[in-house]
Structures are given as C-alpha cells and as structure tokens.
Amino acid sequence: MQKSVDRSSSRSPPGRRSLRRGRILHVRSGMSPERTLCVRGILVAVLLALVIAVFWFDRDGLKDNIDGQVSFPDILYFTMITITTVGYGDIVPISHTARLIDAFAVTPIRVFIWFIFLGTAYEFVVQRIVEDYRMSRIQKDLHGHIVLCGFGHSGRVAVEESVAKGHPRDRIVVIDESEARIRIAAEEGFIGLLGDATSEDILTWACVGRAKAVIVSAGRDDTTVLVILTVRHLSAEAKIVASVKQEENIKLAHLSGADTVVSPPKIGGFLLADAVETTHAAPFLCDLMSAGGRMVLSERQAGPGDIGKTMADVAPGVVVHVHSNGRDISFRERDAYTIQDGDVLLFIGSPDQVYPRDRR
Numbered sequence: 001m002q003k004s005v006d007r008s009s010s011r012s013p014p015g016r017r018s019l020r021r022g023r024i025l026h027v028r029s030g031m032s033p034e035r036t037l038c039v040r041g042i043l044v045a046v047l048l049a050l051v052i053a054v055f056w057f058d059r060d061g062l063k064d065n066i067d068g069q070v071s072f073p074d075i076l077y078f079t080m081i082t083i084t085t086v087g088y089g090d091i092v093p094i095s096h097t098a099r100l101i102d103a104f105a106v107t108p109i110r111v112f113i114w115f116i117f118l119g120t121a122y123e124f125v126v127q128r129i130v131e132d133y134r135m136s137r138i139q140k141d142l143h144g145h146i147v148l149c150g151f152g153h154s155g156r157v158a159v160e161e162s163v164a165k166g167h168p169r170d171r172i173v174v175i176d177e178s179e180a181r182i183r184i185a186a187e188e189g190f191i192g193l194l195g196d197a198t199s200e201d202i203l204t205w206a207c208v209g210r211a212k213a214v215i216v217s218a219g220r221d222d223t224t225v226l227v228i229l230t231v232r233h234l235s236a237e238a239k240i241v242a243s244v245k246q247e248e249n250i251k252l253a254h255l256s257g258a259d260t261v262v263s264p265p266k267i268g269g270f271l272l273a274d275a276v277e278t279t280h281a282a283p284f285l286c287d288l289m290s291a292g293g294r295m296v297l298s299e300r301q302a303g304p305g306d307i308g309k310t311m312a313d314v315a316p317g318v319v320v321h322v323h324s325n326g327r328d329i330s331f332r333e334r335d336a337y338t339i340q341d342g343d344v345l346l347f348i349g350s351p352d353q354v355y356p357r358d359r360r
Contacts, residue, residue: 037124040116047109052079054101061098064091083110138191142207145171147214147238148190149197149227151181154243154264155217159190164291173206198226200234209235216242216258221249225256232257288348296351302343309339317349 052075055062059070062078070078070091078091082102093099146162148155151174159172169189175197176182182192195202197218208214214231218224221244228240242258244250245265253261275282287293297320311319311334322329322337323344329337339345 037120040120044113044116047113048079048083051083051106051109052076054105055079058095058098058101061093061095061101062091063094066090082106083113085110139205139207142171142173143210144212145173145207145210147173147175147203147206147208147211147231148217149175149214149231150217150219151176151178151185152217152219155215158215158217161291173211175202175206198223198230200230203230203234208238211235211238213239213241216240218243221246221253225249225252228253228256228258291351293351295348297346297348299344299346302339302341302345306339306343306345307341310335311337311339311345314339314345314347317347319345319347321346 055075055078056072059075062070062074064070064074074091081087081091083106093102146159146167148159155174159174162172163169170191173191173193174182174185175193175195176185177194177196179194182194186192193202193206195205197203197216208231214235216224216227216231218227224242224244228242231238231240239260240258241260241262242253244253244261244263247263247266250261250263271282271285274285288295288297290296306314311322311329311331319334320331322339323346324340325342
C-alpha cells in the first residue's frame with residue numbers, strides 16, 4: 001500500500017480545499033509469486049555456488065580443527081555456517097588470503113543473501129498482511145462511490161468533472177493496468193487499483209456492488225463491452241456509463257448492460273461541423289458541458305412546485321427538455337406541455353443553482 005503526495009489541480013473550482021492524499025489499494029507485481037520465488041531461489045543458489053567455488057579453490061587457507069583435512073563436504077558445511085553466520089570454530093581461515101576473501105568477497109554475498117531472504121519474507125508475508133488490512137479498511141468505507149475503468153485522457157477528464165460536480169476524490173476508485181497511471185491517480189487524490197478491469201476479482205476489490213456508477217473508458221470497444229458485461233454481472237444496480245469509439249458498437253454496449261453510451265468521435269464530429277457554420281456554438285456547448293462553465297446543463301426530478309406548470313414557467317434555470325414516461329418532450333413544446341409527476345427535467349442553470357455550495 002502506497003500513499004502519494006498531494007498535488008493541486010489547475011481545474012479546481014475556487015475555494016476548494018487542497019487534495020487529500022490518494023491511496024493505492026493493490027499494486028500487482030510484474031511477475032507471478034511462483035516465478036518471483038523461483039528467480040530468487042536461483043539467484044541464492046548461484047551465490048552459494050560462487051562461495052563454495054571460492055572456498056574450494058582456496059581450501060589450503062582453511063584449517064579443520066577436527067581431523068586437519070578440508071574435504072569437499074567440509075567446504076559445503078563451512079559455506080553454510082559462514083553464510084548463516086553460525087561459526088562453530090571447527091573450520092577456520094588461517095591464511096591472510098583466506099581471511100581477505102572472507103572479509104571482502106564472502107561477507108558482501110552473505111549480506112546480499114540475507115537481504116533476499118528478509119525482502120522475500122516481508123513481501124510475501126508482512127506486506128501482504130498490512131496491505132490486506134489497509135485494503136479492507138478502505139473497502140469498508142466505499143459506498144455510493146464512482147469506479148473509473150481506464151485512466152486515459154477521457155477517463156481523467158471524466159473524474160475531474162465528477163469532482164467539480166461535488167463528488168469527493170476519496171470516493172472515486174480508478175482501475176488501470178498501467179502502474180504509472182495508477183500512481184498519478186493516487187497523487188491526484190483518487191483511490192488507485194492496479195489491474196485488469198475485465199477481471200471479476202479487480203472489480204470486486206473496487207466494490208462495484210456498492211458503487212453509484214461505473215465509468216468505462218477502456219480505449220478499445222471490445223474491452224469496453226467485456227468490462228460492461230462483467231460489471232453488470234456483479235451489480236444490477238450500478239449505473240454504467242461507457243465510452244465507445246465505433247458507432248456500430250453503441251447498440252452492442254447498450255445490449256451488454258450500459259445505461260448510457262457516449263461516442264466521443266461522434267460528439268467531436270458534431271462540434272466540428274458546428275464550428276464550420278458558427279463561431280460561438282462549439283465553445284458555448286463545451287462550456288455548457290463543463291462543471292466549471294458559466295452555465296451548466298443538468299437534470300432533476302420534477303418537484304411538487306413544478307407539477308402543473310409549463311416548461312417555460314419552471315424556475316430556476318431554463319428547462320430545455322423533459323423525459324416523461326418514455327416520451328421525450330422537446331423545447332418546441334415548452335409553452336404547451338404541462339409538467340407531470342415523475343417527469344425528469346433537463347435544464348440549463350448557473351453553477352450555483354446546479355451544484356450547491358456545500359457540495360463544491
């Protein structure tokens with residue numbers, strides 16, 4: 001478990017507190033535990049063989065106080081008690097060369113082998129226990145959080161916007177296969193989880209069953225669909241928002257269980273086309289979609305004070321669209337349509353109207 005230093009965000013709203021220190025739930029080793037143990041075991045064996053070879057070729061500098069003869073089994077025995085620093089005194093170096101070899105060649109090897117033993121014990125026992133304990137404490141507090149699968153450019157912008165809209169950084173779990181990206185996420189105050197977002201184990205560690213929403217920005221449509229299927233298998237309640245590149249895969253993402261599918265290339269194409277015919281439309285739309293803009297596009301359930309009014313009469317903000325019992329009521333009907341109980345209002349308002357100050 002690693003904690004990273006604080007770093008402020010240039011996109012933060014004025015008056016927001018400095019970032020809290022981020023956390024990394026799980027850092028996966030580049031090699032499997034079995035392979036790691038095998039490599040370290042081979043390294044120890046090579047070092048022991050080197051010490052045996054050194055003692056064997058300089059056996060004339062050793063003296064056996066039992067029978068006066070230094071055989072190969074005696075060399076093996078002397079190597080082991082020397083490496084383990086036992087030293088019974090039955091075999092001792094008597095020449096200056098043997099003592100110099102023990103001091104300047106064997107001692108560094110002995111220290112290095114002990115580092116390997118202690119490091120392995122810490123990594124596979126102590127560190128694992130400490131990390132599991134810290135992970136369980138973090139997971140215990142994860143309720144109603146956001147899980148981001150993929151900390152690329154789009155995913156990073158998505159969570160920064162979520163923060164600007166009032167979601168705490170320490171309630172956002174970032175999953176990515178790049179350790180460098182996970183460490184950046186932790187530095188920015190998020191909870192980092194290193195691993196494959198298509199894995200049930202990784203998503204279970206991220207507590208998707210208790211998540212408010214899962215943002216899938218995997219970078220590849222096939223991976224995105226697989227992540228959606230896995231998330232939906234683990235949670236029927238979490239809202240899944242997915243980014244899809246190819247338009248023909250939008251329907252597939254919906255069928256896989258995504259609640260909302262966004263196609264950045266398609267949206268970018270719309271903005272580019274608008275920019276050809278207009279000067280201010282594209283900047284205004286970008287400003288409208290950003291939580292840091294002068295005007296904000298949001299939605300809410302119709303309240304008791306809204307029911308019975310037309311879209312034009314509802315305040316605060318300007319209602320531009322209504323979703324009512326599966327029907328979409330457009331802006332053209334704002335003077336004729338009467339708000340009903342259960343309607344969802346899409347409106348444009350100031351940031352203070354959309355995001356109360358106690359959430360910002």
